[in-house]
Amino acid sequence: MKKILFCLAVFQLFGLGTVIAQEIPESEFTPLFNGKNLDGWIGNKTAYRAENGMIVIDPKGGGGGNLFTEKEYGNFILKFEFLLTPGANNGLGIHAPLEGDAAYVGKEIQILDNEAEKYADLHDYQFHGSVYGVMAAKRGHLKAPGEWNQQEVIVQHPKIKVILNGTTILEGDYLESSKNGTLDQKEHPGLKRSIGHIGFLGHGDVVHFRNIRIKELPATNN
Template sequence: MKTLKCIFFIFLSGFAIATSSAQNKSLEPGFTSLFNGKDLDGWVGNKESYRTENGMIVIDPQGGGGGNLYTEKEYGNFILHFEFQLTPGANNGLGIHAPLEGDAAYVGKELQILDNRAKKYAELQTYQYHGSVYGVIPARRGFLKPVGEWNQQTVIVNHPKIKVILNGTTILEGDYLEASKDGTLDHKEHPGLERSSGHIGFLGHGDVVHFRNIRIKEL
């Protein structure tokens, strides 16, 4: 009987070690998590429309615009990994190098998060589709997973260069200062293109979107 108990204890110990090892491997070397999976510690902004649920950050504006949720910390050059799940027709954005006030698409930079396949978006400008630097650099289309499935996205920023990888495919790579030197595609002023650091945030536009596994490596 004692032998069986000993074997069972060794089995449990080994299982715990293996589980712990797997969890540690989930966070790549040099990366830190921006979301603890439980609450919005480390984030500032609209904590009413944004909530935590089952290890996710969920934006659920319930008829409102949703507002923005930003990291407390500011970041300059970085590699950002995150996963997102769209709902039909969903529109959101990833703000980078943003201050806490003003429209991040202009006073910082906004990377579109959008259900490209929705009929209501069929006539958008090229710089408005998913992954684009809004108003400045258009992204390639056709690499989003069907609505309801999880997408994996990596954003690499080394001011003024930027690269966006969606589900393993590079959909955008460029220099936003070079791209805007003769004027932006939306013909508007984007003073935030000059910013080399700021907050990272999710920019609500009235739709439900889920986020998880948000982690960053500073360069």
């Protein structure tokens, strides 16, 4: 039965079924954060800290910076919860190397309070849930700062789907979307990467993360 649900979830990503990925039992997911410390993570452990079952980035602890999984991941379903402070900006890096700007040498999925007044002039590809510079997500499904959001990111290179609080806000193929040039008109060599680290990409704002878990999916032939 677990195998059937798993297959149906993958089919759904490609529009081949109607069963959503949440039907994969939670027992199929592996925690990425033990709730106690940052074992299994590498990067800026000054700005990021484990606190009360959360990963908290606090610029007073050392600025922004990135925190990555020690392990690299290819195709996966990632689930996590996040809480934004007013105007907060962070990012989810996927398929990222440990050096360079993950938005370009890997891929960055925006984590952002894009309803804040200071972001009134954002480009579409900067909205929360967007693949930065490449694919624009739908707005209007973020909870207010101070409330917990639930997010799910499904990656089957080169396809990606982002579900925020139960609503699909982004779905598509990032290589296909960029074949005639990216939305920001910049080079994104990381779009071709099919494996790398997962990370939180800090921009100097306080953000809380919890219940971070992953289900690895089979490799594709792309």
